[in-house]
Amino acid sequence: MRTLVLALAAASLPTLAAAQTVASETPAAAASADAALESDTLAWDFVEGITTEVGPRQAGTEAEKRGRDWAVAWLKANGFANVADEPFEMETWVPGELHRAEIVSPFPQPLVVQPLGGSASTGPEGITAEVVEFANVAALEAAPAGSLNGKIAYIGHAMTPTQDGSQYGFAGPTRWVGAGIAASKGAVATVIKSVGTDRHRNPHAGGTSFPEGVAATPAGALSIPDALNLERMFDRAEGPITMKLTLEPRELGTTTSGNVVGEIVGRDPSLPPVLVACHIDSWWNGTGAIDDGAGCGIVAAAAKHVAAAGQPLRTIRVLMAGAEETGLWGSRAYSAAHIDEPIAVGLESDFGADRIWQFESNFRESNPDLHARIAAAVARFGVSNGTGVATGGADINIARDQKTAIIDLQQDGTRYFDLHHTPDDTLDKVDPVQLRQNVAVWTQVVGILANEPGPIKGE
Amino acid sequence: MRTLVLALAAASLPTLAAAQTVASETPAAAASADAALESDTLAWDFVEGITTEVGPRQAGTEAEKRGRDWAVAWLKANGFANVADEPFEMETWVPGELHRAEIVSPFPQPLVVQPLGGSASTGPEGITAEVVEFANVAALEAAPAGSLNGKIAYIGHAMTPTQDGSQYGFAGPTRWVGAGIAASKGAVATVIKSVGTDRHRNPHAGGTSFPEGVAATPAGALSIPDALNLERMFDRAEGPITMKLTLEPRELGTTTSGNVVGEIVGRDPSLPPVLVACHIDSWWNGTGAIDDGAGCGIVAAAAKHVAAAGQPLRTIRVLMAGAEETGLWGSRAYSAAHIDEPIAVGLESDFGADRIWQFESNFRESNPDLHARIAAAVARFGVSNGTGVATGGADINIARDQKTAIIDLQQDGTRYFDLHHTPDDTLDKVDPVQLRQNVAVWTQVVGILANEPGPIKGE
Incomplete structure (x- = not known):
């Protein structure tokens, strides 16, 4: 099946050379991506675990704290380095x-x-x-x-x-x-x-x-x-x-939330890291499966698959932001705390777990070669090269604040608003096949980015 | 479109003679059925009205009473005769x-x-x-x-x-x-x-x-x-x-519920009536659209369409039973009260509002001519002639108690148990196109039965 897919995808590539470039520069990451499409279990393990063992994770509450503790333990158990729960203060509302x-x-x-x-x-x-x-x-x-x-x-x-x-x-x-x-x-x-x-x-x-x-x-x-x-x-x-x-509902006043972070440490710590983000909190009425347990599973699984293919050149930093839903508290706090530590590029997964269908960046014009190489590399997963300019999601304020590179891997949102912020946001809504496609695309993209020696945005 | 449908249906009829019999004996009812398929609004009016203006109708409660009052008013407004709310006692549980x-x-x-x-x-x-x-x-x-x-x-x-x-x-x-x-x-x-x-x-x-x-x-x-x-x-x-x-939950003890009845009076009151049934109560957590507001709308609309085609030979009696959900209280009370008044045949609509796909009776062997005529008459609506023996539904205990004729017009239940007894049993789940097909089939079947001079069960 995959052979056929590759053959058809190659026929539609801008140039065959681009495909060969991808193959030559990140063969191990590409193979990891292909393997993830067939058999990733990490993303599912994350979203199943956090929805079952923690459940709802309303921002600023003890339930969110249990969610962060759970994620910290999961990242450590899966070999991430520099795992931490970076605290911040917020104003907390409960229903x-x-x-x-x-x-x-x-x-x-x-x-x-x-x-x-x-x-x-x-x-x-x-x-x-x-x-x-x-x-x-x-x-x-x-x-x-x-x-x-x-x-x-x-x-x-x-x-x-x-x-x-x-x-x-x-x-x-x-x-x-x-x-x-x-x-x-x-x-x-x-x-x-x-x-x-x-x-x-x-x-x-x-x-x-x-x-x-x-x-x-x-x-x-x-x-x-x-x-x-x-x-x-x-x-x-x-x-x-x-x-x-x-x-x-009640206002609880100021409480402490936190941002969960963890790293795949790269070979060259002098290069700015690749930031892959999601959010760990959810609304109180669901278990936060598609919003955003799946997103956290996807980005963490991709980072680990890239690492498994060989230590990447750059560090891959996972940010599981706290308190996104009630006002991007974690994303803002992360940017404020780390604004002086340049990142190379920011990507977020926070639109469910259905298939990725479009790739966009904000460096199509400033780094056309890299943009084209990524577009070529994800084409075999049914991901088209969009014409818009990526602006990133809620959890990567720092990328916008630093005016750095941003990539959007656009998920199919057709059924997202059937479930968004409802009690129905539960694990059974996650399609394991589509979830693996997400992990595969992310593994491919992060694999390229983390092994890219030059500036991602090209400036 | 209908011409084509009729032509194709005729080709699959057991005998062309049967189709001609139908056409000759009940042309007006058949035309009413065809018209209902395209343009019935009565069934929708009933189910929209009772779900919007009454909502949940838990058996034995004042909410069910409001539902019965609403149905009595609707039947009177739509020209039914002998409309009544026949009281009975029941043991009432509330959530x-x-x-x-x-x-x-x-x-x-x-x-x-x-x-x-x-x-x-x-x-x-x-x-x-x-x-x-x-x-x-x-x-x-x-x-x-x-x-x-x-x-x-x-x-x-x-x-x-x-x-x-x-x-x-x-x-x-x-x-x-x-x-x-x-x-x-x-x-x-x-x-x-x-x-x-x-x-x-x-x-x-x-x-x-x-x-x-x-x-x-x-x-x-x-x-x-x-x-x-x-x-x-x-x-x-x-x-x-x-x-x-x-x-x-609480047991309220003995309260009064009731069975709503109404009639299309036939030309020959000496002939036993055709009983068409549904239930008026619903579980407390939904608005009782598919269970069973739609069923009541279907049977009442069909009775009225038959009447509109000309006064039928037999009386058509509509029974909207009370307190079905908590133990068939209304069905049992109706049978007890009317056991000495023979009915000719009983039919119930209580399985949602999706398409009818199969017809069965309990007189296939005892009155094969009538069975075949009905089967032939509903074939053009995509209703097949089932091989089983109809046993009727919860609301027609009297038909079983009297061992009289029973017909089942089997609805498509594929999505019924997505909604059954849930908060999601609301009007938006009723498909108006499929609802009209139900009314059309019922109009056709009741039109034949109400104009049939001989014993329905053939015994």
């Missing part, structure tokens, strides 16, 4: 225990709701008020000032699954800014249609924020079936719809 | 508010659980105990007497989606009898892997029972991802696994 929404009239029934990160508490007595419907953020923005006084705002949206995840930018504002806008117009609370593409009674958590000067209000996400039900109620009700909403 | 399971050690994390119908309460303090794993009921049965003293039993199973739903019989005992067997061996509580085929954090509710002389214990269903996680914990833990389980 509380009681999340409840019910229609009081005219169609009494419970709705499934969960609090958004940053939501205020309703108190145990809840808030009972008329609900006002907005189809989306644009409609909410058009509401007059004060028009929501004493009301609960409901904000909808429509979201289509997209391979590149781009509709997160289209529908995401409902969650990101909806509650803040509603509060600024007088709303006492907000419920949104979960930002997602599934049809299950599992709300999509995630952070929301309130503008400067606007006090946080209670804000919850209805599951999509519940939101659709509420929308039908608006179509059918002849009078106002009254909801009782009870959410009891 | 309570707090359902929680958590692993205390060695891998602390919450698991999603819901109580099974008939479960006892743990009290608010919960039960904390070691969990003992059984792969299935057979493994549990092999456990020695007393071996579960003080323990929580976990019972798994493996279940594959099946078009005919037959694996419910294979996996169902885990829920139906597992807790009772565990309790008889000393278990203080039981948790099961939900009996279902999905991978979502939504437990499958449903009733369980305890043998004579065995006191009810707390019994809950874990969602399937949580059950899989627990099974992995057993693989990974070096010592015992301790769980804290909190379930607070």
Whole structure:
């Protein structure tokens, strides 16, 4: 099978010379990548282990600490050097225990709701008020000032699954800014249609924020079936719809989180390292399998496979960032702590565990030879050479802050927003075959980068 | 399109004469059935309405009462005669508010659980105990007497989606009898892997029972991802696994439920009626769209379409049974109340809203002409002539008690057990195209039956 794949891939390479270059410069890493495609078990071992033995890892809590301890032990057991849990301080929000929404009239029934990160508490007595419907953020923005006084705002949206995840930018504002806008117009609370593409009674958590000067209000996400039900109620009700909403999240104040790091030490410590990143925390409502246990498994497995093929020229540094979900606390802390230690290139895996389909870099023009060599090397895994400029993910702030090289290995996001930030983010959603394809592509790319003597960005 | 379908269907008919018989005896009903396939809105209106305006309808509660009131109003508004809510008494169980399971050690994390119908309460303090794993009921049965003293039993199973739903019989005992067997061996509580085929954090509710002389214990269903996680914990833990389980269901004692009935009155009241049935109650955790709002919509829509084609010879009686889920209370009460009023034939729709693919009767041998005519008439909708003997569903006890004619219009159950008894049983799971095919087939079959002058069973 692989022979056929290689033959077909070679036919579509920009030049056969490029393929030969890859083969000659990193034959062992290429062989490791091919082997990972068939038989990697490391990434699965990581994501199975952390989801089973730790489970949810809400940022800043003791559960996240158990997750970091687990990852530290795993990295050490797998031969990584310089493993550490680098502490940082953060402001910590927790969801509380009681999340409840019910229609009081005219169609009494419970709705499934969960609090958004940053939501205020309703108190145990809840808030009972008329609900006002907005189809989306644009409609909410058009509401007059004060028009929501004493009301609960409901904000909808429509979201289509997209391979590149781009509709997160289209529908995401409902969650990101909806509650803040509603509060600024007088709303006492907000419920949104979960930002997602599934049809299950599992709300999509995630952070929301309130503008400067606007006090946080209670804000919850209805599951999509519940939101659709509420929308039908608006179509059918002849009078106002009254909801009782009870959410009891709490701000814990300042707590300590940490960034887990570990290294494959390179032959030449004077060369800046290759930084491969993910995040170790998850939302409280799932077990953080696709977000982002799988990503941590992928990057760590790839680093180890590269090392197994022979000590690389450069150090490969794994960063499992803490507290990504509630505000990139770990990514920011890592950059602040290490800003004076140049990295060569940053890559992140944080978009699930489905197949990688596109490669992009931010050095296509500044280092076209390396860009072309990587593109040629990953082509046999079904990864195309994208035309955009890589900007990196949440966990590699340091790469942007240092204006260094960045690579994006774009995963298929078609079903990502069925699961993102939901209780359904569990191990059974990880496809072992696609997970191995991720490890294979990462092994190939990191193998090239870690053995590249010249500056990655070419500047 | 329909012309082509008819032409192809005719080619596969047992005899062309049979097709001509159908066309000649019930042309208006056949035309109504064809029209329903393209444009029925009644069934959708019913299931959308009751799920939106009432929602969950737990047997014996005021929510079920609101459901019956809603159905009575809908039947009257749609021109049914003799609409009534026939009361009966029942013993009522309610799930309570707090359902929680958590692993205390060695891998602390919450698991999603819901109580099974008939479960006892743990009290608010919960039960904390070691969990003992059984792969299935057979493994549990092999456990020695007393071996579960003080323990929580976990019972798994493996279940594959099946078009005919037959694996419910294979996996169902885990829920139906597992807790009772565990309790008889000393278990203080039981948790099961939900009996279902999905991978979502939504437990499958449903009733369980305890043998004579065995006191009810707390019994809950874990969602399937949580059950899989627990099974992995057993693989990974070096010592015992301790769980804290909190379930607070309550027995309300005797309450009043009811059976909603309505009729299309036939031209000859001396002939026994055609009974078409469904159930109006649902489990508390979903909105009862596929179980069984859709079924009620299908049978009522079909009855009305037959009437619209001309007053039928026989009366068509719609029975929307109360309290099916917790023990067929309504079906039994209906039979007891009406046992002396012969029905001609009973049919039930209670297996979701996906396409009907097979027709069976219990009069293939006793009335082969009618059986063949019905088979011929539904062939154009993709419904085959099954080889089994129809036994009817839960809501037509009276047909079995009277030993009268029974027809099964078998729906595609491939995805039924993804949704059955879960929070995910919501309107968005109903496919309007498949729902209309159900209405079309029912309209065709009921149209023939209600205009059949001779005894349906042929005896």
